[in-house]
Amino acid sequence: MRAGHDLLHHYQHIIAELTFVTGSNGVFDVDVDGESLYSKHATGRHAEPGEVLRLFRGRYAQGVTEYER
Numbered sequence: 001m002r003a004g005h006d007l008l009h010h011y012q013h014i015i016a017e018l019t020f021v022t023g024s025n026g027v028f029d030v031d032v033d034g035e036s037l038y039s040k041h042a043t044g045r046h047a048e049p050g051e052v053l054r055l056f057r058g059r060y061a062q063g064v065t066e067y068e069r
Contacts, residue, residue: 003030003038003052010066011056032060 007018021029028040030052036042037059038052 002049003047006050006053007032007056010053011061011064013067014060014064032056 001020004018004020007015016033017031019029019031021027021031026040026046028038028046029036030038030047037055038047040046
């Protein structure tokens with residue numbers, strides 16, 4: 001699950017809770033700190049590579065430095 005790796009690799013220091021909801025009929029939702037970030041059901045399609053990370057950056061990480069290793 002690349003979306004989870006990308007989010008935690010770059011922004012683990014600002015994410016309190018990361019939830020992936022999967023299920024029958026291809027359900028795939030990503031919730032961050034209790035708020036929906038991406039929903040396959042709502043969009044009717046799978047996320048493009050890097051899309052979940054871009055959505056996260058636009059909503060939560062403006063002006064935030066990526067996690068330092």
